[in-house]
Amino acid sequence: ELKDFPDDFLWGASTSAYQVEGAWDEDGKGLSVMDVGNHPEDVTDFKVASDHYHNYKKDVALMAEMGFKTYRFSIAWTRIIPEGTGEINQKGIEFYSNLIDELLKYDIEPLVTMYHFDLPLALQKKGGWENRETVDAFVNYAEVLFDEFGDRVQYWLTINEQNMMILHGDALGLLEGDPDNVKKGLYQSNHHMLVAQSMVFDLCHKKLESAKIGPAPNISTVYPASSKPEDVLAANNYSSIRNWLYLDAAVFGRYNATAWSFMEEKGIIPEIKDGDMEILKAGKPDFIAFNYYTSASVEGDFKDEKKESNYEGDQQVVDNEKGLYRRHQNEHLEKTEFGWEIDPIGFRTTLREIYSRYNLPLIVTENGLGAYDKLEENDKINDNYRIDYLKKHIKQAQLAITDGVELFGYCPWSAIDLVSTHQGINKRYGFIYVNRDEFDLKDMRRIKKKSFHWYKDVIESNGKH
Ligand code: BGP
Numbered sequence: 001e002l003k004d005f006p007d008d009f010l011w012g013a014s015t016s017a018y019q020v021e022g023a024w025d026e027d028g029k030g031l032s033v034m035d036v037g038n039h040p041e042d043v044t045d046f047k048v049a050s051d052h053y054h055n056y057k058k059d060v061a062l063m064a065e066m067g068f069k070t071y072r073f074s075i076a077w078t079r080i081i082p083e084g085t086g087e088i089n090q091k092g093i094e095f096y097s098n099l100i101d102e103l104l105k106y107d108i109e110p111l112v113t114m115y116h117f118d119l120p121l122a123l124q125k126k127g128g129w130e131n132r133e134t135v136d137a138f139v140n141y142a143e144v145l146f147d148e149f150g151d152r153v154q155y156w157l158t159i160n161e162q163n164m165m166i167l168h169g170d171a172l173g174l175l176e177g178d179p180d181n182v183k184k185g186l187y188q189s190n191h192h193m194l195v196a197q198s199m200v201f202d203l204c205h206k207k208l209e210s211a212k213i214g215p216a217p218n219i220s221t222v223y224p225a226s227s228k229p230e231d232v233l234a235a236n237n238y239s240s241i242r243n244w245l246y247l248d249a250a251v252f253g254r255y256n257a258t259a260w261s262f263m264e265e266k267g268i269i270p271e272i273k274d275g276d277m278e279i280l281k282a283g284k285p286d287f288i289a290f291n292y293y294t295s296a297s298v299e300g301d302f303k304d305e306k307k308e309s310n311y312e313g314d315q316q317v318v319d320n321e322k323g324l325y326r327r328h329q330n331e332h333l334e335k336t337e338f339g340w341e342i343d344p345i346g347f348r349t350t351l352r353e354i355y356s357r358y359n360l361p362l363i364v365t366e367n368g369l370g371a372y373d374k375l376e377e378n379d380k381i382n383d384n385y386r387i388d389y390l391k392k393h394i395k396q397a398q399l400a401i402t403d404g405v406e407l408f409g410y411c412p413w414s415a416i417d418l419v420s421t422h423q424g425i426n427k428r429y430g431f432i433y434v435n436r437d438e439f440d441l442k443d444m445r446r447i448k449k450k451s452f453h454w455y456k457d458v459i460e461s462n463g464k465h
Pocket of ligand 1: 016019160161164218291366370413419420421422423427
């Protein structure tokens with residue numbers, strides 16, 4: 001028999017600072033790598049975004065109307081500490097303090113990501129995460145957040161999609177320099193992020209008695225293209241390198257053996273300082289947050305070097321790793337307008353895999369469908385495709401709970417329309433429409449989509465819709 005969602009289940013939705021706030025250079029904010037990234041000519045940058053910075057009260061009121069129990073947002077490091085280290089910007093503190101108070105006014109639990117892709121540019125110029133000093137900068141920044149907001153924030157997330165930053169480092173502003181050394185640099189950055197994260201887990205527990213903290217990678221189950229042993233092995237390779245490398249380090253405090261041997265073979269073992277492995281062991285998360293959009297499929301047949309992969313989407317699948325895995329288009333799945341495969345059952349499998357491996361409570365911090373929504377007459381947006389996607393995933397979440405998975409919250413991407421990481425504002429994810437185009441800001445009006453009303457019913461009925 002189907003189990004219900006727990007009574008105190010955290011229904012909500014997510015955003016990130018650089019994608020939603022705008023006000024990129026206001027009130028003392030420093031520049032982040034996202035402010036200076038190269039954008040394709042037909043895609044908007046993050047300067048104005050959804051102008052949430054000036055509209056947060058209105059936006060939070062709409063979230064409250066949907067009945068949100070939680071709201072997952074990120075804090076822009078560069079609003080708090082414009083140069084990454086050193087001086088603190090009171091105006092930045094004030095903005096997030098007001099946002100948190102506004103949420104609490106409606107009994108919405110703030111779920112705070114400390115760092116969502118937007119590294120301070122000043123730190124990037126000194127080598128970014130490859131530079132060991134960024135570890136201390138991050139721990140110092142986290143301490144400021146705990147001091148300023150720890151009295152009101154119970155749930156913390158360290159780093160958004162660290163695994164995607166490493167696997168797609170070039171796309172996320174993390175990369176510079178000699179391409180031959182790029183991988184080595186990325187895996188060094190990865191090590192530093194893991195160390196920084198564990199130190200912050202530890203710091204959180206020392207400073208804040210009842211707060212809870214966890215990592216927020218993008219995790220998805222990996223399918224072999226067939227039952228051929230080579231394909232199954234390839235899926236195991238990819239899952240180790242894509243998923244478990246990150247969570248094994250965060251939870252068990254050790255490197256995943258398969259991922260380690262991959263790093264050895266590539267000659268990209270990071271420099272590990274004395275005491276680092278002890279740090280990884282000491283800092284433990286209270287829960288695991290993860291983002292899930294789709295599953296991944298790979299094959300392991302490398303005999304025919306010239307054979308093209310059948311893969312044609314642009315979703316979050318890693319480049320081929322010769323001898324280990326090659327991406328594969330899963331012919332059993334439908335795709336979104338943007339070519340991302342839709343796999344609700346894979347969501348249930350992913351939930352089970354994470355829970356049985358780590359035995360920690362789970363929360364979903366992103367899940368959703370990007371589409372070109374159409375604003376029709378009388379301000380209607382009939383985003384039935386989004387409702388359909390979310391409905392199927394919620395159903396699978398409930399099945400996972402029935403399987404015994406301890407899931408305590410669900411935050412789809414995104415609460416409100418915002419600028420996609422690579423594809424601009426017209427790849428929309430929100431329950432709330434923002435009336436602007438890539439280059440025409442129009443009136444920035446907020447309009448409730450059909451999914452807004454649907455999600456309100458879902459929350460009201462605790463998932464029965
Ligand atoms: C995740 C990121 C988000 C968001 C989302 C959708 O990887 O954490 O920041 O961008 O993907 O991706 P996209 O914007 O590319 O459609």
